Each structure stands twice: as C-alpha cells, then as structure tokens.
Amino acid sequence: MLLQIDHLTKIYQRDVRANDDLSLHVAEGEVLGLLGHNGAGKTTLLNQVAGLVKPTEGTIRIDGRDPVADPAFARQVCSLQLQAQAPLTGVTPRQAIDILGRIRGGSRQQVKERSEQLMSALDITEWADTPGEKLSGGIRRLTAFCMAVVEPGLLVMLDEPTNDVDPVRRRLMWEQVRKLATDGCAVIIVTHNVTEAERSVDRLVVLDHGRVAATGTPAELRRQASSDLRLELTLTPGAAVPEAPAWASSTNVTDQRMVISIASADAPQAIAWAQQLHAAEGVAQFVLNPISLEDIYVGLTNTSEENHDAVAA
Amino acid sequence: MRWLRSYLLLLRWHAIRLKFILPLMLVIQTLLAVGIVVGFSFLMPEVDKATALYLATGAPTLGLITVGMVLAPQMIAQSKTEGTFEYNRTLPVPRTAILAADVTTWLLTSLPGLALALLTATLRFDLDLDVSPLVVPAILLVALTATGLGYAVAYAVPPAVASLISQVIVFIALMFSPINFPADRLPGWLQAVHEVLPFQYMADAIRDTLAAGGNGVSGLPFAVLAVWCVAGLALTLRVMTRRS
Numbered sequence: 001m002l003l004q005i006d007h008l009t010k011i012y013q014r015d016v017r018a019n020d021d022l023s024l025h026v027a028e029g030e031v032l033g034l035l036g037h038n039g040a041g042k043t044t045l046l047n048q049v050a051g052l053v054k055p056t057e058g059t060i061r062i063d064g065r066d067p068v069a070d071p072a073f074a075r076q077v078c079s080l081q082l083q084a085q086a087p088l089t090g091v092t093p094r095q096a097i098d099i100l101g102r103i104r105g106g107s108r109q110q111v112k113e114r115s116e117q118l119m120s121a122l123d124i125t126e127w128a129d130t131p132g133e134k135l136s137g138g139i140r141r142l143t144a145f146c147m148a149v150v151e152p153g154l155l156v157m158l159d160e161p162t163n164d165v166d167p168v169r170r171r172l173m174w175e176q177v178r179k180l181a182t183d184g185c186a187v188i189i190v191t192h193n194v195t196e197a198e199r200s201v202d203r204l205v206v207l208d209h210g211r212v213a214a215t216g217t218p219a220e221l222r223r224q225a226s227s228d229l230r231l232e233l234t235l236t237p238g239a240a241v242p243e244a245p246a247w248a249s250s251t252n253v254t255d256q257r258m259v260i261s262i263a264s265a266d267a268p269q270a271i272a273w274a275q276q277l278h279a280a281e282g283v284a285q286f287v288l289n290p291i292s293l294e295d296i297y298v299g300l301t302n303t304s305e306e307n308h309d310a311v312a313a
Numbered sequence: 314m315r316w317l318r319s320y321l322l323l324l325r326w327h328a329i330r331l332k333f334i335l336p337l338m339l340v341i342q343t344l345l346a347v348g349i350v351v352g353f354s355f356l357m358p359e360v361d362k363a364t365a366l367y368l369a370t371g372a373p374t375l376g377l378i379t380v381g382m383v384l385a386p387q388m389i390a391q392s393k394t395e396g397t398f399e400y401n402r403t404l405p406v407p408r409t410a411i412l413a414a415d416v417t418t419w420l421l422t423s424l425p426g427l428a429l430a431l432l433t434a435t436l437r438f439d440l441d442l443d444v445s446p447l448v449v450p451a452i453l454l455v456a457l458t459a460t461g462l463g464y465a466v467a468y469a470v471p472p473a474v475a476s477l478i479s480q481v482i483v484f485i486a487l488m489f490s491p492i493n494f495p496a497d498r499l500p501g502w503l504q505a506v507h508e509v510l511p512f513q514y515m516a517d518a519i520r521d522t523l524a525a526g527g528n529g530v531s532g533l534p535f536a537v538l539a540v541w542c543v544a545g546l547a548l549t550l551r552v553m554t555r556r557s
Contacts, residue, residue, distance in 0.1 A: 012557070052402055054556045071556070075405040087397035090330045099326045103319065103404055153405075 001025045001061075002186040003049065003155055008058035010044050010210075018044035020210035022058070026155070026186040031177060033197040034190045036207030037301055042190045043083060045207075046157045049188075050080045063154055079104065079148045083159040083190075086144035088132025093124065093143040096132070097150050104151035111150060118146045122172050137164035145173060149180060156180055158189045162196065174200040194294040204293075206300050213300050218293055225296045231270050233258040233283045242277055245270075258283075261291065319406035323414035331418060338384065342426025343433070345379055346372040350434045353493060360438070364494075369434030369442075370520040371493035373427045374455065378486050378515065380423035381459025382466075383479040389467035390475045408554050412464075412546065419460045420453065427452065431523075440524075447530050448522035455515045458538045461545030462511070468552040485512070492516040511541040 003026040010019040018041040026032045034042050047053040049060055051071030060067050067074030088096055094115065101111030119125045122142050127135055135143070141164050149156055158177070162170045170193075178200060180187050191197050197204065198218045206214040206221075214221060222228060235241065235256045242258070244251040247266040252259045262270050267288065274286040349372040354360050360368070392398055401411055435442065466482075467475045486492060489503065490512035496504050507513045514534035521530045 050403060052556060075403065080403045082400060082403065084396040084399065087392065087395055087400055090333050095329055099322060103322050103406060
C-alpha cells in the first residue's frame with residue numbers, strides 16, 4: 001500500500017477537530033476520490049500527508065516512511081496541487097510548468113516533452129506563452145494541475161483541481177488523472193463534483209466532520225443505499241399532491257416537485273402509477289432515474305449533520 | 314549537489330517572476346539616491362568635505378536599506394497574500410535553498426541602484442574616494458543584513474503589519490539614524506539606542522570601505538552586522554520551516 005493512514009487525528013488551536021480518528025489507504029495505480037462538505041477536513045488531511053502539518057495523533061506511511069519525521073521525503077515523493085491558485089504573476093504557463101518539472105527533479109529534455117504533451121492533452125497550448133496575470137481562472141487552474149503532475153512522483157494529491165475549468169477541459173483533466181494512475185501513481189483527488197468523480201475514481205471516501213462517513217467503490221456506495229431508483233414527478237399546478245404509495249421507501253415534496261425513492265423491483269408498478277396520474281392530469285411529467293451518487297452523498301452527510309446537531313444540542 | 318540545483322532553479326524562477334519590477338527598483342533607488350544627495354544639500358547651504366562624505370556614502374547605504382527592509386518585505390507581504398508562500402512550502406527543495414535564492418535575488422536587485430547612487434554622489438560633490446577591497450564584503454553584509462531583517466519582519470507578522478513596520482523603518486533610517494550625518498548630532502539617548510541598532514554600523518561599514526582615508530577599516534561594524542544578520546536569517550528560517 002503506497003499510502004496508509006491509521007487513526008489520524010488533528011486538533012488545531014481552540015479545540016478544532018479537523019480530522020478525527022481517520023483511517024484510509026491508497027494503492028499504486030489507484031485514484032481515490034475524497035468527498036466532503038466545506039470544513040470536513042479534506043485539506044488538513046492532504047497537508048499532513050505532504051508533511052506541512054503535524055498530526056496530533058495517529059500514523060501516516062508513504063511507501064513505508066513517515067512524512068511527519070521526514071517532511072523532506074514527503075515533499076520529494078508527493079505532488080500537491082493546492083486549492084488556492086498557483087502564483088503565476090509575470091510567468092507564462094510554459095515557463096511555470098518547465099521550472100516546476102525541473103525543480104521536482106526532471107531532466108531538461110524529459111520535462112520539456114512532458115510539459116508540451118500535457119498542455120496539448122488539456123488543450124491549453126494556445127495560452128502557453130501568455131503571462132499568468134492575463135489568464136482566465138480556468139486556464140490558471142489547468143496550469144497549476146500541469147505544474148503538479150509534470151513530474152508526479154509516487155503520490156499525487158489534487159485539491160479541487162476542476163474548479164473554474166470548463167466542462168470540456170474538465171473531461172480532459174480527468175483523462176490525465178486516470179493516466180497518472182495507469183502510469184503507476186497513487187492519486188487522491190478532492191472534489192465537490194460527485195457526478196464526475198463517480199465516473200473517474202476507483203474508490204471514494206466521504207468525510208464528514210473530520211471522520212470517514214463512508215468508503216467504497218461508487219458501486220458499493222450505491223448498494224449501501226436503501227433504494228436504488230428515484231421517481232421524480234412534476235405536479236400540475238393546482239392539482240392535489242398524490243398520496244404516497246405503499247412501495248415508496250421515502251417521499252419528499254417541494255413546491256411542484258415530488259421525489260419518491262423506490263427499489264428497482266417496484267419499478268413496473270411505480271411507472272403504472274405515474275402513468276395513471278399523468279393520464280388524469282395530476283402530474284405534468286415524470287422521470288424515473290437511478291439514484292445518483294450525489295443523492296447518496298447528500299443523504300450520508302445530512303443524516304450525520306442532524307446527529308451532530310443533536311449531539312451539540 | 315541537489316541543494317545547488319534547487320538553488321539555481323529557484324533563482325531562475327524568481328528572475329522570471331521579478332523581471333518586470335526590476336526597472337522599477339532601479340528608478341526608486343536612483344530617485345532615492347538623487348533625493349538624498351541633491352535634496353539634503355538644499356537643507357544645508359554649506360556642504361563641507363565631511364558632510365559631503367556622509368551624504369555620498371549614506372545614499373547607497375539607504376538604498377540597500379530601502380531594498381532590503383522595505384521593498385523586499387513588501388513583496389513578501391504581497392506574496393503571502395497571493396499564496397506564493399504557501400505554494401513554495403510544497404516544493405521538494407531544501408528550505409535553506411528557498412531562502413538563499415530569495416536573498417540572492419534581492420542582493421542582485423539592489424546592486425545597480427547602489428552603483429547609480431554612488432555615481433550621483435561623486436558627480437555632485439566632486440569627491441575623492443579611497444576605495445578599499447573590503448567594500449565588496451561590506452556591501453554584501455549590509456545588503457544581507459537588511460534583507461535578513463526585512464524578511465524576519467515580513468515572515469513573522471501578518472502582511473498588513475509588515476507593510477506598516479517597513480514604513481516606520483525607512484522613516485527612522487532616513488531621519489533619525491546616523492547614516493547621513495555623524496552620530497554626535499543626535500541626543501544622548503538616541504545615540505545609545507543606535508549603539509545597538511544596525512543602521513549606524515551599516516553606514517560605518519560602507520563609509521569606512523569607500524573612503525578609508527588611511528585610517529583603516531574598523532572591525533566592529535562587521536561584527537555587529539554579522540550578529541544582526543544571523544539573527545534575522547535564523548528567525549526567517551524558523552518561520553519558514555514551522556509546521557502547525
């Protein structure tokens with residue numbers, strides 16, 4: 001296991017518990033998605049692995065070595081793309097990527113080739129020689145991504161790398177993330193984009209108030225949910241809200257929208273029921289979708305939010 | 314070897330990032346030097362040989378102080394706000410290499426201005442300088458001390474406070490330090506304060522080596538500056554390597 005974290009706890013001043021008895025692992029060639037609300041402790045976790053912040057308790061091992069005792073080793077083998085924009089004022093993407101590749105230990109020729117290849121893969125070559133202050137937020141973010149992965153080392157950690165990036169280039173970036181894993185890197189990617197993460201990561205860890213709320217492959221997380229389909233009805237204005245049928249595992253009505261979670265076995269009768277309502281003009285339209293990972297994620301963190309509040313109260 | 318490689322690459326990284334402010338630095342330092350040499354002589358209608366020497370050697374000293382203790386900390390404050398400081402912390406390079414590359418950049422930045430200041434002064438006052446070879450270490454030590462202390466301030470306190478402190482420093486250095494005039498013109502208590510502060514010794518080191526005049530070069534300024542320099546750099550390094 002390339003990265004092994006056991007019972008990690010980080011308590012900042014004034015008793016802020018950023019990580020709370022957190023354990024996880026990432027293997028070579030694996031992409032781990034890290035989900036969690038703002039302040040769930042994702043960035044603190046990355047900073048500890050990179051040797052920038054000292055844990056209060058617990059152990060971290062990168063390739064068997066301790067980044068707390070040997071932060072220089074951690075910086076050598078980890079590439080970290082920070083959540084904040086990289087400093088690019090007065091520097092062009094090409095210059096920045098080249099220098100960072102060299103600083104991370106690459107040879108001149110090797111870095112030059114890799115940086116051209118990355119810029120072209122992300123379709124940003126057009127801006128390769130534009131000074132940083134003239135670049136849009138998305139291009140700066142992509143440049144920062146290239147600066148982190150031009151010489152990736154053993155472990156690549158990306159903190160919300162797709163922020164500000166357009167949908168087309170986001171896909172290109174995910175392809176490069178996948179490629180890093182294929183080339184043997186372990187990758188941790190922090191993101192709020194659950195749908196994108198679901199397509200591209202091997203495993204997910206959902207953090208909630210510094211603790212691991214759930215972990216597994218996207219498919220495993222889906223299986224943990226009590227139902228796997230959702231029926232979404234758009235009610236006809238003025239029509240009465242239909243009574244929730246017996247096979248609904250949960251029902252939620254907001255304004256003109258009624259969302260019903262159901263098990264796939266009940267799909268035929270659910271459709272029949274909805275068609276009937278539609279024919280009677282009780283609903284304007286309806287859709288049956290597989291439950292999204294985002295729904296599960298929101299469910300996971302919401303429940304614990306309530307528990308947390310209950311404990312706090 | 315790895316240290317040297319990191320150092321040189323960081324130096325290149327700085328050079329690219331700072332090249333657009335370099336001309337500005339030159340202009341500021343030149344204006345400052347001209348301001349001191351020409352402006353101060355308006356204040357003093359009679360400029361005798363001794364006064365001229367103080368002004369001529371004080372101007373480059375103040376130039377070094379301005380770059381090291383005002384411009385450098387202000388750039389650090391800005392880079393802390395922009396996130397460069399946090400970014401550099403993640404780089405796989407020795408911390409001392411980052412600091413050394415930073416300091417080298419500022420030393421190099423301050424040299425052209427220093428030459429211009431000296432040139433302005435000699436032209437204005439028609440001075441005969443008696444330059445000792447020790448002028449090279451003297452300039453390096455003064456610049457290094459100024460930058461080291463400037464860095465210590467910039468790294469140790471929040472950006473807004475650092476800007477404020479650097480303003481105060483330049484004010485004290487310009488008006489209330491025996492750089493452009495002999496120390497005996499100051500009240501006794503202020504003289505005592507300057508026995509400890511580095512400003513007087515910076516001026517002495519530069520003046521002694523530019524116009525030795527057969528008196529030889531005193532070792533005291535070098536010793537005091539070395540202490541301040543090490544203290545400043547050590548504090549800076551401590552802040553850079555601190556882990557929360």
